[in-house]
Amino acid sequence: xxxxxxxxxxxxxxxxxxxxxxxxxxxxxxxxxxxxxxxxxxxxxxxxxxxxxxxxxxxxxxxxxxxxxxxxxxxx
Amino acid sequence: xxxxxxxxxxxxxxxxxxxxxxxxxxxxxxxxxxxxxxxxxxxxxxxxxxxxxxxxxxxxxxxxxxxxxxxxxxxxxxxxxxxxxxxxxxxxxxxxxxxxxxxxxxxxxxxxxxxxxxxxxxxxxxxxxxxxxxxxxxxxxxxxxxxxxxxxxxxxxxxxxxxxxxxxxxxxxxxxxxxxxxxxxxxxxxxxxxxxxxxxxxxxxxxxxxxxxxxxxxxxxxxxxxxxxxxxxxxxxxxxxxxxxxxxxxxxxxxxxxxxxxxxxxxxxxxxxxxxxxxxxxxxxxxxxxxxxxxxxxxxxxxxxxxxxxxxxxxxxxxxxxxxxxxxxxxxxxxxxxxxxxxxxxxxxxxxxxxxxxxxxxxxxxxxxxxxxxxxxxxxxxxxxxxxxxxxxxxxxxxxxxxxxxxxxxxxxxxxxxxxxxxxxx
Numbered sequence: 001x002x003x004x005x006x007x008x009x010x011x012x013x014x015x016x017x018x019x020x021x022x023x024x025x026x027x028x029x030x031x032x033x034x035x036x037x038x039x040x041x042x043x044x045x046x047x048x049x050x051x052x053x054x055x056x057x058x059x060x061x062x063x064x065x066x067x068x069x070x071x072x073x074x075x076x
Numbered sequence: 077x078x079x080x081x082x083x084x085x086x087x088x089x090x091x092x093x094x095x096x097x098x099x100x101x102x103x104x105x106x107x108x109x110x111x112x113x114x115x116x117x118x119x120x121x122x123x124x125x126x127x128x129x130x131x132x133x134x135x136x137x138x139x140x141x142x143x144x145x146x147x148x149x150x151x152x153x154x155x156x157x158x159x160x161x162x163x164x165x166x167x168x169x170x171x172x173x174x175x176x177x178x179x180x181x182x183x184x185x186x187x188x189x190x191x192x193x194x195x196x197x198x199x200x201x202x203x204x205x206x207x208x209x210x211x212x213x214x215x216x217x218x219x220x221x222x223x224x225x226x227x228x229x230x231x232x233x234x235x236x237x238x239x240x241x242x243x244x245x246x247x248x249x250x251x252x253x254x255x256x257x258x259x260x261x262x263x264x265x266x267x268x269x270x271x272x273x274x275x276x277x278x279x280x281x282x283x284x285x286x287x288x289x290x291x292x293x294x295x296x297x298x299x300x301x302x303x304x305x306x307x308x309x310x311x312x313x314x315x316x317x318x319x320x321x322x323x324x325x326x327x328x329x330x331x332x333x334x335x336x337x338x339x340x341x342x343x344x345x346x347x348x349x350x351x352x353x354x355x356x357x358x359x360x361x362x363x364x365x366x367x368x369x370x371x372x373x374x375x376x377x378x379x380x381x382x383x384x385x386x387x388x389x390x391x392x393x394x395x396x397x398x399x400x401x402x403x404x405x406x407x408x409x410x411x412x413x414x415x416x417x418x419x420x421x422x423x424x425x426x427x428x429x430x431x432x433x434x435x436x437x438x439x440x441x442x443x444x445x446x447x448x449x450x451x452x453x454x455x456x457x458x459x460x461x462x463x464x465x466x467x468x469x470x471x472x473x474x475x476x477x478x479x480x481x482x483x484x485x486x487x488x489x490x491x492x493x494x495x496x497x498x499x500x501x502x
Contacts, residue, residue: 017361018395021430036359036392037284 002027013064015039015057019074029064030074033057078256079150079306080169082249086176089126089208097243102176104210109239113212118220118228123213125457127179127194129206132454134198137189137462138488139180139226140315141204141328142233144173144240147310155311157292158231159238165310171244177207177328178240180233181458182214184225185285188467190321190488191450191480198450198480201490203497204328211457212236226285230316233327255340257304257351260378267348271381274350275305275335276371276400280317280324280388281356287316288325288388290354296363300355300370302378305336308352320467322444322490323416325388329489334496335384335414350378355400357393364396372403380404386414387493390444394429405434416441416491421483441492442499444468444485452478 002014003026014027017039022030033039040057041050064075085100092103106124113122127133145154150168153160179192192204199205214232216225258266279288281296288295290303290313303312313330336352343349355371358364375383383404387397394415401411413435417427423443445468463474468485475481484490489497 017359018364018392018430019361020364020395020399021392024430024432032361034360036282 011065013061015061023072026072028069028072029067030072031057031061031064032074032076077166077304077306078254079166079309081253081255081309082148082169082171083174083251083253084171084244084247084249086173086208088128089176089210091126095239095243097173097247102173102208102240102243104240109236112239113214113232113235116228116231118217118224119214119232120217121215122232125211125213127192127209127211127457129194129208131194133194133457134453134455134460135179135181135192135194135209135211135457136460137181137183137458137466138192138321139182139184139189139229139318140233141326141488142178142180142237143328143331144176144178144237144244145311145331146171146241146245148245152310154238154241155234155314157289158234158314162291164307165312166304166307170310171241171247171249173240173244175208176240177204177209178233178237179204179209179211180214180229181211182216182225182229183459183462184222184229185318188285188318188320189462190466191463191486192488193450193453196451196453197448198487200498201448201484201487203489210236210240213458223285226316226318230314234314255306255309257306257349263348263350267344270344270346270348272350272379273339273347273382273384274375274378274380275339275352276375276383276385276404277333277352277354278385278387278393278396278400279313279354279356280319280393282359282389285318286389289314289316295354295356296358298354298356300353300367300374302374303352303354305340305349305352308333308336313354319389320444320485321488322468322485323389323441323493325492325494326489329492329494329496332496334494335386339384350380357389357396359392364399368396368399368403371400372407375404375409376407380409382410382412384412384414390416390418391429398430398432398435402432402434410437412437412439414439414441414493414495416493417443418445419443421445421447439495441495441497442484442490444483444491446484447481448484450480450482
């Protein structure tokens with residue numbers, strides 16, 4: 001899906017936990033997430049902490065989306 | 077570490093007034109075993125049943141398969157950390173009721189348990205159709221959480237296997253196999269010219285009922301480490317898995333790991349079987365990186381010439397597999413990986429979620445998406461209603477006449493990634 005959307009000319013950020021698979025698949029902008037069963041949350045956190053976590057991830061992702069890249073890039 | 081394993085062949089199981097082994101028949105006192113299992117207060121009821129090879133019987137939903145064994149001497153007890161204290165096992169003498177198994181059944185997750193058919197098309201795909209199976213159908217107390225039910229059923233299976241195994245303690249074995257792993261230095265001296273081969277055994281450890289245990293420790297909490305192959309034969313590793321049935325390693329698989337058996341068969345002849353490295357398949361990327369790093373470091377430390385890597389399960393563990401392969405190969409150590417495939421029902425899709433050029437020697441257990449047709453069986457042990465939801469099944473998989481159309485992955489052990497299955501291209 002990442003590749004097909006980009007083929008249509010729309011930049012994509014792949015938010016995912018298993019970065020190596022994202023690299024193999026060929027995503028160009030990658031934002032690592034928390035864990036496979038809960039990429040955008042953390043059941044060990046409080047709801048407030050989770051909200052903060054999500055906001056930071058989303059901010060990072062929006063920055064990645066608006067960043068020019070030359071090669072496959074992981075936004076740590 | 078040296079272990080003798082004595083085989084006592086079992087050709088039938090019968091219920092009887094006294095639990096005992098007489099000739100090649102295993103007799104089980106139902107009441108005694110049920111009372112033992114019902115000591116777990118989480119259990120509402122236990123139904124014991126027997127499934128023999130060739131019978132028109134379908135067992136489902138299958139959780140685990142366990143071989144009855146007993147430690148005759150040599151320290152520790154079978155299933156350390158569960159049925160015995162955590163003392164090191166793998167030395168001395170162990171007796172096995174060969175040809176018998178305990179099968180645990182219960183609807184824990186519903187879609188992540190499996191099917192064992194004792195005859196017909198389905199029986200061809202599971203090695204457990206050739207065994208005399210004592211099946212435990214365990215119903216939990218109302219309101220018991222899934223994870224607690226999993227633990228209860230897991231322990232019930234181990235306890236039953238231990239109970240049956242003890243019947244073999246004083247019986248003369250028909251066959252005795254001896255396995256020995258030398259210390260690092262002794263091995264170098266004994267086989268200076270043979271290639272040094274290690275076995276990397278990947279353990280399912282994704283959590284959420286996808287777990288494996290080592291001496292009672294949850295494998296997702298381990299750092300990759302060395303273990304003697306004979307420790308596996310005494311139950312140092314047990315399955316706590318509710319995951320796709322076709323490629324999970326049951327406790328029976330760990331006890332009878334065919335990679336270990338084959339490496340021992342060649343040990344001292346064509347290769348020096350140095351040992352087993354156990355590692356995990358966790359859901360955090362940092363864990364995957366750390367575990368594959370440590371695994372490769374251990375391979376290098378052992379000065380291996382070659383490593384065999386077996387996977388458990390599929391999906392994101394494909395990445396653990398490829399990371400292990402790539403990092404071990406980068407140390408100049410040749411690898412062979414054993415996996416299975418999810419290549420779509422037509423077999424045309426990509427088989428693994430990850431890939432690398434280093435993975436140039438691959439053994440497959442088969443395509444888990446292949447569609448199979450199972451005939452109706454005269455008797456169901458357990459309950460059939462989970463079939464429509466089982467991984468590899470779909471709404472309508474279970475037909476009104478009792479036949480089943482589903483993917484191969486519904487069958488316990490069908491595409492096992494240790495090679496403990498019957499599928500072959502030959």
